[in-house]
Structures are given as structure tokens and as C-alpha cells.
Amino acid sequence: MSLRPEDVQRIAHLARLAITEEETQRTLAQLNDIFGMIERMRAVDTEGVVPMSHPLGGAQRLRADAVTDVPDRERNLANAPARQDGLFLVPRVLE
Amino acid sequence: MNHVLHRMSLAELARHLAAREVSAVDLARHFLGRIERHRGLNAFLDIRPEVTLAQAQAADARRARGEAGALLGIPVAHKDIFVTRDFASTAASRMLEGYMSPFDATVVDRLAKVGMVTLGKVNCDEFAMGSSNENSAYGPVLNPWDTSAVPGGSSGGSSAAVAARIAPVATATDTGGSIREPAAFCGITGTKPTYGRPSRWGMIAFASSLDTAGLMTVSAEDAAWVLSAMCGFDPNDSTSVDRPDEDFTRDLARPIAGLRIGVPKEFFAAGLQPDVERAVRGALETYRSMGATLVDISLPNAELGIPVYYVVAPAECSSNLSRFDGVRYGHRAKDYGDLADMIKRSRAEGFGPEPKRRILIGTYVLSHGYYDAYYIKAQQVRRLIADEFQQAFTQCDVIAGPVTTSVAFGFGEKAADPVSMYMSDLYTIPGSLAGVPSVSIPCGFGEGANASRPVGLQLMSNYFDEARLLGIAHQYQLATDWHRRVPAAFAG
Numbered sequence: 001m002s003l004r005p006e007d008v009q010r011i012a013h014l015a016r017l018a019i020t021e022e023e024t025q026r027t028l029a030q031l032n033d034i035f036g037m038i039e040r041m042r043a044v045d046t047e048g049v050v051p052m053s054h055p056l057g058g059a060q061r062l063r064a065d066a067v068t069d070v071p072d073r074e075r076n077l078a079n080a081p082a083r084q085d086g087l088f089l090v091p092r093v094l095e
Numbered sequence: 096m097n098h099v100l101h102r103m104s105l106a107e108l109a110r111h112l113a114a115r116e117v118s119a120v121d122l123a124r125h126f127l128g129r130i131e132r133h134r135g136l137n138a139f140l141d142i143r144p145e146v147t148l149a150q151a152q153a154a155d156a157r158r159a160r161g162e163a164g165a166l167l168g169i170p171v172a173h174k175d176i177f178v179t180r181d182f183a184s185t186a187a188s189r190m191l192e193g194y195m196s197p198f199d200a201t202v203v204d205r206l207a208k209v210g211m212v213t214l215g216k217v218n219c220d221e222f223a224m225g226s227s228n229e230n231s232a233y234g235p236v237l238n239p240w241d242t243s244a245v246p247g248g249s250s251g252g253s254s255a256a257v258a259a260r261i262a263p264v265a266t267a268t269d270t271g272g273s274i275r276e277p278a279a280f281c282g283i284t285g286t287k288p289t290y291g292r293p294s295r296w297g298m299i300a301f302a303s304s305l306d307t308a309g310l311m312t313v314s315a316e317d318a319a320w321v322l323s324a325m326c327g328f329d330p331n332d333s334t335s336v337d338r339p340d341e342d343f344t345r346d347l348a349r350p351i352a353g354l355r356i357g358v359p360k361e362f363f364a365a366g367l368q369p370d371v372e373r374a375v376r377g378a379l380e381t382y383r384s385m386g387a388t389l390v391d392i393s394l395p396n397a398e399l400g401i402p403v404y405y406v407v408a409p410a411e412c413s414s415n416l417s418r419f420d421g422v423r424y425g426h427r428a429k430d431y432g433d434l435a436d437m438i439k440r441s442r443a444e445g446f447g448p449e450p451k452r453r454i455l456i457g458t459y460v461l462s463h464g465y466y467d468a469y470y471i472k473a474q475q476v477r478r479l480i481a482d483e484f485q486q487a488f489t490q491c492d493v494i495a496g497p498v499t500t501s502v503a504f505g506f507g508e509k510a511a512d513p514v515s516m517y518m519s520d521l522y523t524i525p526g527s528l529a530g531v532p533s534v535s536i537p538c539g540f541g542e543g544a545n546a547s548r549p550v551g552l553q554l555m556s557n558y559f560d561e562a563r564l565l566g567i568a569h570q571y572q573l574a575t576d577w578h579r580r581v582p583a584a585f586a587g
Contacts, residue, residue: 003459007459011455011458011459011462014458014462015413015417015442015455015457015458016417016435016438016439016442017439017442017443017446017451017454017455018439018440018443027451027455030452030513031452031455031456031459033512033514034405034452034456034513034514034517035456036514037401037402037514037517038405038406038469039402040399040402041399041402041403041406041472041473041476042468042469042472044396044472044475044476044479046472046476046479049475049476049478049479050475050478051471051475051477052474052475052477052481053474054304054334055290055291055304055481055528055529055530055531055558056290056291056334056336056530056558060334061333061337063330072197075197076197076423078195078197079194079195079424079425080422080423080424081422081424081426088422090422090437091432091433091437093433093434
């Protein structure tokens, strides 16, 4: 398998990363190297092997459906790149 | 006594604190002074002496009121992957430059509760992605043993700070080797507990099925003390293991006689440098002379760890890092068009090359048509590797081998070639995929031009066997003094 420049641009779009022509070319060679290394894994016979998503297995623990957080509005807003009237400010989404 | 405070074990420091021969404020001043004097290492990203001294005064006040915990007043440095209210938390990324967390990570909070005093935040590879610290947006940390060598990564600030004795202990995180590899490169003790044992609440996420908090210390004994305070069930972390708190010092005195040490032949195959092999085999011989039996074992699929890891970790990273959108926190681009453009440009400017590379790999392997061929396949091979560990532990109590194929490499040697950099974690990734606890302890030095660069011995035990694992490491450290060596420029 070998990626093409348009594949890299498609993936970058899916990942919401702006990417320049020059970055596309450089990244393409590196990604193809990495996928070449990954290819070895695909030859292993894994028929019937249950995928391991987590080292300790088991189901995710559920907690009681109760309010546990007391949000500190000022502290949470303090890191916002832009804010207005106690809200996060973003560019207009609906015309 | 002040001139030797940085050469003492935690037990010695605790004794002097208990006898009121030294105060927490004295200790904080001593280490802050050393941090200042050795700023050239670039180990720290944020220090705030007024915060540190206030915490030290509070520890002294607690002692004056009759409290007597072993860690009360002992300083600690936190990897900049743990969020903190009183220090900036950046993950060594431009994306989070200046970020002030509204809360403390559970690990930070638990260590503060027993009275440990925060010296500051230490450097690392950006979002804990890297094996050399060259991926930090704030410049690499230098290796105190040889400043032309990398300190390892991603926890390179943690390992360098402890090796240079500018912090007696540092927290760290390990996803594929990020505690053990830098510990080996810097000649100190690195401890990665069982996956799920320490809480990850407030630990900036990279790959959630692998990320584990741990420690950098001078000795296994020091690690056992701090790990006991650090680990415990946390309802805020859905992967936190619900087990009672443990005293990890309980097996420190247990003798080695009768111990079965498994030696995987795959960890001594082509690629292992002869000087590393000699030091590691020397350590195994020491264990044998102490009464251990060496057992030949095999982990046939361990060498597939790297390809498996470079599917699983980027997949999870692409998901975890999707939260950085320039809306609620983090970098926002100055010039942009609509909302989607703002997000794309903010991410392109905020992330460095390695996180971007991994986000792209992860996005690809999770995308339509490739999910089964890559992500599910990798999870299946991961199961095979984990099963081999369980098979091995029917024949031995602990697995031993090298941490890395070579001693610390030079700056720039691997930076241009991601695949060769990824190979740095050949021996540490299998244990990460299985999720078993593992330590790296110093066992010698390289040879020739590498004579000043340390070598690490890796020990891995079965799940939740940290107390025994640290005891096995401690017994070696009673018989040897590699862990007590300090680079000459940082001894005094």
C-alpha cells in the first residue's frame, strides 16, 4: 500500500488540520515509511482472536447518575481564547 | 548538612525532617537553588518559588501540629502532562501555552495530601509523544551524564531532573516506554505500575488504552514509598482499578533466593548493542549469585509490538487530541474564515510535527474501509502478545532484559527518521501493550565513546505485583551502587 498526495490531504481534512503543499510532500514520504513498517503486522494469522481493547478487560464501570461537579464558571472560562458575556465566543455558524 | 541534602534517599530525608534537623522550607530552598543553578539542562518548564515555599511552609505547619507522614515535606517535580492549578500545564505544546487548569490531577492531589511539595513542572516530548525529548515545543532537555546525548523521552525532564539531583523524585507517564527509556538513558530508577493502578484523572490523554502514570526516583526503595501514596481507586477515572490502597514497601526485604527470572531470547537478538548486552547479562549474573534461577523464555510476537503500537496509539491519539479546537481553551489562530477554518488553522499552528504525524496516522487507520484492516487487526495481535506474557509467567516470576538496544543517542541522530526513532521502544512496548508493571534500574555504562552513558535493566512482573517487582529491584540495588552514581557536574 502506498499513499498518494491526495490521500494525505483527505486525511488532513478529516483530522481538521490545515496542511500546505510542502507539508503534504514531506508527510507523504514519512507516512509511507511508517505504513511500510506497520505492514508486517498484517501478515499474522489472527483468525478467531478476540481484539484486545484494554489490558484489564471487563466492562466499563458506571457511576450513579448524580451531580458530582460544581463547575467553576470563571476558572473554566479563564483559558478561553475569546469570550463574551460569560460564554465562549466562536465565529458565526448560522447566517 | 545542606550541601548533601540532594544526595540522600527519601528515607534519610524523612528521618532528618522527623528529627527537625531540616525543615520542608530548607529542602524546598535547597532544590529550588539547584534548579536555578542548572537551568541549562532545560528540565523545568514552570517554576514558581512563592508557590513552592508556601506549600513547604504548610508542610512544616502540619508537622508542628503533630503530623508525621514519611513524605511530609519531601519535594516532587511533576511532568507537564499532569494538570495543576498553581502551575501552567502545557504538555510541552504551543497548543496549551500558558494554560492554567481549574483543578489538580488526582496524582498531584494525592501527593499533596501526604504533604509532598511541588517544585514545578518538568519538560517532556509534546503530548508525551517521543523517545528523545526533541519533540518538546520548548526545546529539548539535556542528559546530565553527557549533554550531547538525549535524556530519552517522553519523560526526559523527569529523568534528567532526578539524575542531576535537582529533584529527589518526579512523576512521569509511560505509554510505550516513556518512563523506562529515559530512566535507562539517565541512569535512574523508572517505575511504570500496572495499567489502571494510578488514576489518570487530570493526566492529559494521549493513548487511553496504554497511558499509565508512574515515577522517576533514584532507587526502587524511594519509588515504593511514593507509589504507595500515589496509587488508589479514583471514581473520577473510569479505568481506575477498584482495589484497596497498598503498601508497596512490604516486599523490599524479601530475599532473591528461589526467584525464577525469565530471560526472553527475543530481547537479546540482532540489534542489541554489545555494550548494553554485557551490562544486562552482568546484572542477570548478579541475580544468579544472589540465588535466583535464570529461565530461558520466549515472547515470539513481541517484535510485532512496534507495528501494533503505531496503529493503536495514533488511533487513540487522533481521538483524544480532537478536543483541541481553539474554542474552550488552547491556541486559536489569529486569521481565519469560518468555524471549520478556525479549527483547522488553530490545530495546524498549535500542534508540532510529531502530534500531527500521529493524528494523521490515527485518522487514517480509523477511517472508513481501513478500521478492520488496521485497528482491529492491531488489537488482535495485541491480544497474542499479552497472552504470551501470561504463558511466560507460568514459567517465571519476573521477566528481565534490556530497556533499550543502545545507550542514549545524540541529538539529531534519529530526529529526521520517525521509523528509526520509533524503534527506540522495541523492548518497552510489549509490556505496555500487555499492561503489566515494569521498572528500569541502572546496571552499568556503555563502552568506548559511550562510557559516560548509562545502561538500564528492565524487570517486568505480572499484573498488580508491583510490591514484589520493586523488592526484586531493591535487592539488586543493595548489592550494587549503579543507582547511587551521580554525574560529576551535578554531584556537589
